Amino acid sequence: MKVLHCYRTFYPETQGGIEQSIFEMARYTAGSEVLTLSNTPGAVSVNGIPVKAERRWLSMASCCMGPSLVSDLYKKQADIVHLHFPWPFGDLSYLLGGRRRPLIVTYHSDIVRQRALGAVYGPLMRLFLNRADRIVATSPDYLASSPVLREFVDKVEVIPLGISESSYPQPAAKSVETLRERFDDGFMLFVGALRYYKGLEFLVRSAPGLPFPILIAGKGPEEKRLRALANSLGAENVHFLGHVDDEEKMALLHLCRAVVFPSHLRSEAFGVTLLEGMMAGKPLISCDIGTGTSFVNLDGETGHVIPPADVSALRAAMLDLSGNREKAADWGSAARARYEATFTGRKMAEAYGHLYRRVLTERADKQAVA
Incomplete structure (x- = not known):
C-alpha cells in the first residue's frame, strides 16, 4: 500500500505540530511518501521517509502555492492520497491532478482568521471535501464545534493526533x-x-x-x-x-x-x-x-x-x-x-492504517459492482 501525504510545508524546511503528525503517520506506514512545497525544492529522505518538495512560488494568507505540485501529484504512484486541511491550493491540486484516487483528508482546523478568503474559497472547499472518501477530525470536540465538519458528518471519523517518544x-x-x-x-x-x-x-x-x-x-x-x-x-x-x-x-x-x-x-x-x-x-x-x-x-x-x-x-x-x-x-x-x-504515534498510525485499508476495500467493492 502506497500512501502519499500532501501538505504545504514539511521537514526539513519547517517544524510544527502538523509536520510532526505527518511524520508519525508516515513512519509507521510502509510505502508512505510526502509531497510538499519549499523554497529549496528537491528530493530528500527524512528518517527514511521519501520527501519530494516542489518549488513554492508564493504564499498568500498562509496558503502556499506552486503549480508544479499539480503535475507531480498526477504522476506520483499512490494507492491513497492523504491531504492535510486547510490548504486551498492542496484542494485544487487534488481536483486537477489527483486522478480521483482514494482520498483521506485530515481536517486540522477551520479557517478562522481569513474569513473573507474563506467565503470566496467555500465552493472549492465543499467540492473537495465532497470528493473525500473520509474526513478525519483530530478530536470529538472539534467535530462537535466545527460547522464545516458537521456538514460532512456522515463521512467524518475521529483519530486523535499522537507522537512517539x-x-x-x-x-x-x-x-x-x-x-x-x-x-x-x-x-x-x-x-x-x-x-x-x-x-x-x-x-x-x-x-x-x-x-x-x-x-x-x-x-x-x-x-x-x-x-x-x-x-x-x-x-x-x-x-x-x-x-x-x-x-x-x-x-x-x-x-x-x-x-x-x-x-x-x-x-x-x-x-x-x-x-x-x-x-x-x-x-x-x-x-x-x-x-x-x-x-x-x-x-x-x-x-x-x-x-x-x-x-x-x-x-x-x-x-x-x-x-x-x-x-x-x-x-x-x-x-x-x-x-x-x-496519544502515542503508533496508536494514531495504526488507526490510519485500518482506515486506509477500509477505504481501499470499499473502492474495490464499488468497482466490482460497477
Missing part, C-alpha cells in the same frame, strides 16, 4: 544542569511558534510579581511585540529563549513545573505541545476554546482548563501548581498515563 532525544545531563542553575526547576514553560492565536500576550500580562520564571521557547511574528510588552510591564521573570532544538526542549520539559498553553482562538485546533508535556509527565494549563485542547487536557485530572484570554485565571492556575508540588506531580502522572493510553 522514540522520536525525541534524551536530554543530556549537562543541558539539564545548566538550565537548573539558571532557572531552578519550578518554572512555567511555553513551547511553540509565537503566533497571534497562542494567547501569549495574556501569559506575559500575568507574569509581573509571580515568584517563578516563565520561559517562552520558540520564534514567530509576535516575538517583537511580546518582548516590548514584557519590558513595558517590568515582567523580568519572562524569558524569551528563541528557537530550541529537540534536546533543549526535552531538557526544558524535564525541569519545568507545568506546561502552559494559553491559546485563546480556534486556530489552535489541538496542540501537539500538550502531548509533549504529557509525554514528559507534566501537568498542563490550557484554555477552553472548543477544540482539541480540552480533549487532550482534562480539567482537574491532567491540569487546569481555564477561560480564554483571562489573565487572572491564568495567573491563579500557575500559582496553584507552583505552590503545590504534590498536586503537580499527581496530575503529571495522570497526564503521562493518558498519553500512553490515547
Whole structure:
C-alpha cells in the first residue's frame, strides 16, 4: 500500500505540530511518501521517509502555492492520497491532478482568521471535501464545534493526533544542569511558534510579581511585540529563549513545573505541545476554546482548563501548581498515563492504517459492482 501525504510545508524546511503528525503517520506506514512545497525544492529522505518538495512560488494568507505540485501529484504512484486541511491550493491540486484516487483528508482546523478568503474559497472547499472518501477530525470536540465538519458528518471519523517518544532525544545531563542553575526547576514553560492565536500576550500580562520564571521557547511574528510588552510591564521573570532544538526542549520539559498553553482562538485546533508535556509527565494549563485542547487536557485530572484570554485565571492556575508540588506531580502522572493510553504515534498510525485499508476495500467493492 502506497500512501502519499500532501501538505504545504514539511521537514526539513519547517517544524510544527502538523509536520510532526505527518511524520508519525508516515513512519509507521510502509510505502508512505510526502509531497510538499519549499523554497529549496528537491528530493530528500527524512528518517527514511521519501520527501519530494516542489518549488513554492508564493504564499498568500498562509496558503502556499506552486503549480508544479499539480503535475507531480498526477504522476506520483499512490494507492491513497492523504491531504492535510486547510490548504486551498492542496484542494485544487487534488481536483486537477489527483486522478480521483482514494482520498483521506485530515481536517486540522477551520479557517478562522481569513474569513473573507474563506467565503470566496467555500465552493472549492465543499467540492473537495465532497470528493473525500473520509474526513478525519483530530478530536470529538472539534467535530462537535466545527460547522464545516458537521456538514460532512456522515463521512467524518475521529483519530486523535499522537507522537512517539522514540522520536525525541534524551536530554543530556549537562543541558539539564545548566538550565537548573539558571532557572531552578519550578518554572512555567511555553513551547511553540509565537503566533497571534497562542494567547501569549495574556501569559506575559500575568507574569509581573509571580515568584517563578516563565520561559517562552520558540520564534514567530509576535516575538517583537511580546518582548516590548514584557519590558513595558517590568515582567523580568519572562524569558524569551528563541528557537530550541529537540534536546533543549526535552531538557526544558524535564525541569519545568507545568506546561502552559494559553491559546485563546480556534486556530489552535489541538496542540501537539500538550502531548509533549504529557509525554514528559507534566501537568498542563490550557484554555477552553472548543477544540482539541480540552480533549487532550482534562480539567482537574491532567491540569487546569481555564477561560480564554483571562489573565487572572491564568495567573491563579500557575500559582496553584507552583505552590503545590504534590498536586503537580499527581496530575503529571495522570497526564503521562493518558498519553500512553490515547496519544502515542503508533496508536494514531495504526488507526490510519485500518482506515486506509477500509477505504481501499470499499473502492474495490464499488468497482466490482460497477
